[in-house]
Amino acid sequence: MAGNIRVLIVDDLPETRENVRKLLQFESDIEVIGQAGTGEEAVQMAKEHQPDIILMDINMPGIDGIGASQQITESVPSVQIIIMSVQSDPNYLRRAMMAGARDFLTKPFGGDELVAAIRRVHDKRPAASSAPVRQHRQVTGNTPEEPVVAPEGNLIAVYSPKGGAGCTTAAINLAVALARRGRRTILVDGSLQFGDVSVMLNMKAVTSIADLSDRGNELDQDLISSISQIHRSNLNVLLAPPRPEMADIVTEENIKQLLASLKESFDFIIVDTTSYLSEKTLAVLDMADRIVLIAQQNLSSLKNVSRFFDLAESLEYETQKVWLVVNRAKSKQGKGISVHDVGKALKRPIYGTIPDDEITVNDASNRGIPMVMGEHQKKAISLAIIKIADQIAKELMDGKAPVSHKKEQSEKSKGLFGRLFNRREAAGG
Ligand SMILES: Nc1ncnc2c1ncn2[C@@H]1O[C@H](COP(=O)(O)OP(=O)(O)O)[C@@H](O)[C@H]1O
Numbered sequence: 301m302a303g304n305i306r307v308l309i310v311d312d313l314p315e316t317r318e319n320v321r322k323l324l325q326f327e328s329d330i331e332v333i334g335q336a337g338t339g340e341e342a343v344q345m346a347k348e349h350q351p352d353i354i355l356m357d358i359n360m361p362g363i364d365g366i367g368a369s370q371q372i373t374e375s376v377p378s379v380q381i382i383i384m385s386v387q388s389d390p391n392y393l394r395r396a397m398m399a400g401a402r403d404f405l406t407k408p409f410g411g412d413e414l415v416a417a418i419r420r421v422h423d424k425r426p427a428a429s430s431a432p433v434r435q436h437r438q439v440t441g442n443t444p445e446e447p448v449v450a451p452e453g454n455l456i457a458v459y460s461p462k463g464g465a466g467c468t469t470a471a472i473n474l475a476v477a478l479a480r481r482g483r484r485t486i487l488v489d490g491s492l493q494f495g496d497v498s499v500m501l502n503m504k505a506v507t508s509i510a511d512l513s514d515r516g517n518e519l520d521q522d523l524i525s526s527i528s529q530i531h532r533s534n535l536n537v538l539l540a541p542p543r544p545e546m547a548d549i550v551t552e553e554n555i556k557q558l559l560a561s562l563k564e565s566f567d568f569i570i571v572d573t574t575s576y577l578s579e580k581t582l583a584v585l586d587m588a589d590r591i592v593l594i595a596q597q598n599l600s601s602l603k604n605v606s607r608f609f610d611l612a613e614s615l616e617y618e619t620q621k622v623w624l625v626v627n628r629a630k631s632k633q634g635k636g637i638s639v640h641d642v643g644k645a646l647k648r649p650i651y652g653t654i655p656d657d658e659i660t661v662n663d664a665s666n667r668g669i670p671m672v673m674g675e676h677q678k679k680a681i682s683l684a685i686i687k688i689a690d691q692i693a694k695e696l697m698d699g700k701a702p703v704s705h706k707k708e709q710s711e712k713s714k715g716l717f718g719r720l721f722n723r724r725e726a727a728g729g
């Protein structure tokens with residue numbers, strides 16, 4: 301049949317090949333067109349038969365799966381390779397992805413997993429070659445006759461030192477609100493292992509940040525268009541990898557390049573950032589023009605947020621870089637902490653507050669429709685987020701002085717401890 305996904309199975313063990321073939325025999329849209337027992341044979345058959353997908357074992361005598369993948373990717377670029385391996389070591393996986401593999405399966409795997417991987421990789425293919433390319437050069441808000449000089453976009457990291465504070469909720473709704481105002485906005489799920497954005501926006505990670513890992517320096521608008529997706533709010537979304545293990549194939553360098561590139565194409569880049577301060581998270585925070593720091597009205601949150609402010613100071617972030625937003629804001633009950641108390645305790649102005657409204661938040665996330673655009677858009681919680689979004693747009697787009705980024709250039713990959721330690725050394729401590 302014309303629409304079939306044509307698969308080549310490569311493994312040195314005939315028994316494994318047979319098992320894999322059996323797992324696929326009842327899938328009406330998948331056709332196993334051949335089997336190869338060595339890397340050399342795989343390269344030969346790939347050239348001859350041009351399968352859509354190759355299921356490639358890594359450990360084989362002669363040229364192994366990685367070597368074969370490399371040759372195939374070069375000579376038959378239309379073929380998509382899925383690596384099969386008993387190892388799930390990230391370095392191994394990264395090498396496989398560098399060699400051009402699109403996905404991997406850890407042996408032993410079941411039929412469902414195999415079929416899902418094949419369909420996912422196959423679905424991804426047309427997207428990579430024919431995705432709608434956005435007109436990045438047009439700046440909204442300029443009159444047509446004005447020459448368009450695109451200023452750099454604004455990178456906003458939504459961060460909280462502890463999970464569960466509401467970063468994802470805030471990031472998604474801020475991003476959608478900005479997009480609905482006609483701002484060219486992209487939301488990046490920076491929670492690479494367990495990102496929630498796809499669920500909350502009801503989108504599938506057919507393409508994801510993991511697709512960056514094998515593209516080296518060729519990061520350009522076309523690539524970004526091909527791996528990001530467009531939500532119906534007109535928001536561009538770059539999802540986290542579909543599976544947690546894949547997070548490790550995205551390097552700090554990938555992230556830096558990505559963000560730098562996105563700044564050329566979007567007015568706003570909103571990153572839903574994880575709490576754990578890994579080098580990747582630090583890279584995002586360093587590069588951010590603003591950090592929306594999410595706090596809540598309780599002592600544990602105050603303590604952690606206060607520590608983050610100390611850290612921000614140690615990292616020499618300018619004070620105005622961090623915007624304090626109180627989420628799940630409640631009016632003070634009895635001896636509770638008021639929003640005003642939060643600002644006082646942290647000695648910072650409150651940039652915005654988002655009221656507590658579990659029913660609306662839960663309903664929106666269950667439906668996969670952000671509350672600022674669905675039937676909840678007139679609720680107090682939505683209006684509060686829209687207000688913050690408007691404030692952000694006004695402040696950052698209307699010619700306010702940008703926060704300087706002078707520090708981060710010299711601070712590469714030292715980790716938090718190394719960076720703080722170095723700074724003390726430099727200070728003679
Ligand atoms: N303003 C709010 N009112 C009520 N519940 C909220 C609010 N903001 C977030 N939540 C809930 O808190 C939990 C954590 O939110 P989430 O956005 O996932 O936080 P994070 O990304 O920081 O871990 C979720 O169950 C979410 O529905």
Ligand SMILES: [Mg+2]
Binds near residue numbers: 464467468469491496
């Ligand atoms: Mg989250």
